[in-house]
Amino acid sequence: MPLYDIRCQHCDGIFEQQLAISALSTEISCRYCQQQTLAKPLLTGRVQFKTNYKWQPQSKAEQLAGKDISGPGTEKNAARNSVLHNCKGMNCSVCGI
Incomplete structure (x- = not known):
């Protein structure tokens, strides 16, 4: 029971x-x-939600950094993946600054 x-x-x-x-x-x-x-039971316990949409990465940059990213290397067929670089804007060959 x-x-x-x-x-x-x-x-x-x-x-x-x-x-x-x-x-x-x-x-x-x-x-x-x-x-x-x-004897009316309370609604308690674990609740599961069903999702109809599962996000899929469109590039290697999105696969590493997540959804809705922008910056160098975020284009769909970008040859270089530089989304996660940490240049701080000083003499960066990727950013061109």
């Missing part, structure tokens, strides 16, 4: 209860206040 988190309608206490699927939406006894409450 699955384990469910149930919230009491009377005392707002949350407790775990093993219930058969057929026992959902029936009256059960609250562990805290001992009153009858509706």
Whole structure:
């Protein structure tokens, strides 16, 4: 039997209860206040999201640096991949500065 988190309608206490699927939406006894409450499980746990689009790199530069990059070597068929260079703009042969 699955384990469910149930919230009491009377005392707002949350407790775990093993219930058969057929026992959902029936009256059960609250562990805290001992009153009858509706066995309506809370939405808890892990949620998975389905994605319809998976990003694919269009060049070696995007493969290394990620999506939506710009700079030298980021063209689709660039011969030189210099996206990750660290020139700081001083006498760089790649940037031409």
